[in-house]
Amino acid sequence: MKFTRIILLASAAYVGATPAHAEPISFAIFSALYTIGVPGAIANAISLIAVPALAVGASLLGAKSVPGIKASDAKSTFETSEAQVQEGIGRVRVGGVKAFGNSDGSTRARLICRLQGPIDAIEEYFIGGREVAVDDDGNVTSPPWSRQGGSWANWKNKIGTGNETAWGGLMSLFPTLWTTDHQVRGIFQSLILWYNPGLKETKYFTLYQGGVPDTEQTVRASLIYDPRDSSQSGTDRSTWKWSDNGILACAHVLRRDSAFLYSMFDWDLIAAEATKADALVATKTGTRKRARACGVWGWETARADVMQQLMDSVGVELRVTDAGKIWFQLIDDTHVSEIDFTPSDNYELTWRSGPEAVERPNICRITFYSAERNYDSAEIDLTGIAWASVEDEITRYGEKYLDIDLPFCPDAGQAQVIGRRKFVQARADTGVMNLDMVGLAAWGCLYGKVTLPDLGDVLPLRLEAPRVDDDQGMVEIPFSVWPALPAWNPTTMEAVAPAPIPDFGSETDLVTPAAPTAALQITYPDGSRELRISFALPSQDYDVAEANYRVYTSGLPASWQGMVEYPNANAATMAWAGGDATGRTIDARVRVFKGDDGSYFSPYLTVVPTVSVTAPAAPTVVTAVVGGTDTSATLTGTFSAPELRTAALRLQRRTRANSSAAWGSFVTISNTNVRPGQVVTIANTYTGSLGNQVEWQIQSIVSDGSAGPARTYSRTIASS
Structure with a gap:
């Protein structure tokens, strides 16, 4: 065991010599490192740790560990004289x-x-x-x-x-x-x-x-390095971008310790796995990315604990290449063997069967970081999901729970795929394989298979780090039998995510409005722009309506913005906000308030606002009076626009010398900006001679100037 002891001492010394906020290297990580191979392990360990730290010794392992941050605690707002630095990955809600x-x-x-x-x-x-x-x-x-x-x-x-x-x-x-x-x-x-x-x-x-x-915010948290993006540099944080990719998150959190340098990672392999993590897979209700990560972690929490929780939540293992480079590999339900053992290898198997049935877990429970539960830890209801319980053992021995907590897993489907695998692994047979020095070939391998003598059965194995006994010339490889799992079928194997719950303190008897019905981009004749949404509110007593919208950029939403409810907040049928959202995806929503009591927000209208070029209906006439003198003709009226797409009411006029003459062309007198239902005054006076005739037309126009049917009025200048 000489080589193993050297490495563990080195890791222990480094942990002891490192400040509490940067506890960097876990035994699990070193377990992966020393599966590279004996010489490679030593070389890599030395590259990872400061040589002077070796002198500190293993006696410093008793450093105090700060507990991890619960999702509920991350959302609280608190006062303290001392608090560890909190960092988020993915999308999180924080106090x-x-x-x-x-x-x-x-x-x-x-x-x-x-x-x-x-x-x-x-x-x-x-x-x-x-x-x-x-x-x-x-x-x-x-x-x-x-x-x-x-x-x-x-x-x-x-x-x-x-x-x-x-x-x-x-x-x-x-x-x-x-x-x-x-x-x-x-x-x-x-x-x-x-x-x-x-x-x-x-x-x-x-x-x-x-x-x-107290206040909280939902945010897209840390910027992380993505080696697939040529505009980013792994050593220049100013070029990094947000991502909830699980592979990239694992690399980011490990690199937050300064001991893990950019050069210690195989970024090509990480990029390939990150692409796999972004691949869409089927769920019970649609599709999802295969492996995402979201959550809050503390800098003073043992980095080993954070990394293990993160890797469990994403469904990955830390691997090290033959060149000593770190990468992260997604765990599949089935694996290609990295090394095969046959009876000719002269191995001896010592079986430690899975836990006795009386102790073996027979019910799986899974919790994850649930946006549906306002970014808190939530348990998935696995009732009726066959893989999550072993009914005959429950009947015989009672309920034995396996609780799987995935604090950085933001998706119920992802959590269940991982949970099923962990549940079956917890019930699997284990053992130890003893070989001569041929077993050194297993260094760096995680997955293998063994052909059993006599029977000829082939078992897939998950290998642990080999242990070498130089004095006896033997290699000992602990293993577990990798479960043979049927392909994941979300239709029958996946439970639905927990139902969304309302925001704390917002329970209400008010009826939730339906989603807004339309969103249009308006350009007024003077060039100013606004976004409009329309909605129909339930018939109920309320004081004010509130409408919001948010704009997406590259598929990611900005924060919600307020709008002006129209014609007034207590009788609204639409809302508007200045600006241009043409060609950009938006969400729009609405709710109502009665005193301090607010309804739940409506479902979102998600749409790309368009500029309507369809000719609108004629203006609605409220009043219209035509008059004049022996030298003038006058039109005075009030009008409104009946449709969401109307940008303005246009007044045009034409004249002719007398009833026998030809009409001149219509000339635009004014464009009056208008919103649906808004009553505006339009007036015009023409000064001329006896017998002159005047004709006015008033039309609704849309953003590109297209006009609808006209309301027409005429007057002949005559003696009083």
């Missing part, structure tokens, strides 16, 4: 540490440090457990925080690029407490200003009855 709080008497300020930065983007905002929309200027536009001309809360963020400067809002409010030196660099953080409507105002108790509420 954070209250780093600063104070009040100037009317405005309360809270600075919340959420994650190690930089993050990619914010997708959702929550106040007191209820989702809100936040405009680009920081104003919270959702009830009950919105107010005429502003908001009772302003929420701004810094994503943690490392170039942060001090918050101007804090320096203005608290110039003696917050200075230019308070920069809080490299941390994704939020500054929320809470405004006081007056202690005696009813609104104050609506907003702050329980004090300043």
Whole structure:
């Protein structure tokens, strides 16, 4: 065992010599490293560790380990004098540490440090457990925080690029407490200003009855390196992009320890596995990417524990090439053997059968990181799923649970594929194969097969790291029999994901609106642009409606933006927001409020807004009066547009000298911007001579100028 002892001592010494926040190398990782081969293992171990650390010795292994971060804890907002750095991978929901709080008497300020930065983007905002929309200027536009001309809360963020400067809002409010030196660099953080409507105002108790509420955000977290993207450099973090690819996440988290250099990884193999992880596979309800990773981890949590949880959640194993390079391999239900053993190899098998039936797990339970449960840990209901229980053993010996926790797995289908494999492995037979030095051929191999003597049966094996006894000239290889699993059939083998639950504190009796019915991009004649959505709200008593939209870029959503509900918030049929979303995918949604009680958001309308070129209907006439004098003719009226696609009402006029003369061409007098149902005034006076005739036409036009049928009015200038 000489070589193995050298490596374990080296790893132990390195762990002891490393700061707690950077505990880097687990025995599991070194187990993979020393399967390279004896000489390669030593060389690689030396390349991974600082040689002076060897002198520290193995006595430093007793370093205190900080517990991992639970999903529920990651969403909480808390105060503490000490907190470990938290980092997210994939898409996560987080609260954070209250780093600063104070009040100037009317405005309360809270600075919340959420994650190690930089993050990619914010997708959702929550106040007191209820989702809100936040405009680009920081104003919270959702009830009950919105107010005429502003908001009772302003929420701004810094994503943690490392170039942060001090918050101007804090320096203005608290110039003696917050200075230019308070920069809080490299941390994704939020500054929320809470405004006081007056202690005696009813609104104050609506907003702050329980004090300043906690806040959460759903974000696309860490930027990670993708070797498949030629625009990225593995050593230049500024080029990295967001991804929830499970293979890339494993490499990223391992590299967050400075001991693991870029040069220690086989990026070609990692790229190939990352492509496999992105491949779409069938689910019970559609398709999903094969292997994703999402979750929050702490820098002071033992890196070995984090890596093991992450690899379990993704369904991968850490591998090392013959050249000593690290990569991650997806675990398949079936494998190509890397080494075959036959009776001619003179092996001896010592069987340790799977756990006794009375101890063997017979029911599988799986928890995962569930977006359906508001990014908390959730158990999958496996009732009726045949592979998840062994009924005859349950009847004989009672229930024996195997609990599989996959804290970085964001998909119920992915979790079940992994869980089935782990459940069967936990019930599998194990053993030890004893060979002479021919067993050294198994160094670096994880999967093999053995042909049994006499019977001729061939068993697939999962191999553990070989153990060498130099004195006896023997190699000992522990193994487990790899289960023979039928191909995954999601129709019969997959349980549905947990049902989505509403945001905390938003239970309501209000009827949920239907999804918006349409979204159009409008260009007014003056060139200004706006996005419009239409919806039909349920017949119920409510005070205000709230409509939001968000835009996608490269398949990823921005945060929700508020809209102006029209014709008014308590009788809305549409909503609009300035800007151009032409050719971009958007989501749109709507909800209603009665006092403090808000309905659930409607289902989303997901669509690419178009610019309508279909001629609209004629304007709706509210009033129309034609008059004049012996020298003029006048039209005065009020009109509205009946359709969502109408951009303006166009007034045109033509004249002729008398009833026998030919009409001139219509000339555009005005274009009046209009929204559906909006009543606008249109007026025009023509000055001329007796007998002159005037004809006006008013048409609805769409964004490209296409006009619909006209409302026409005429007048002959005559003596009074």
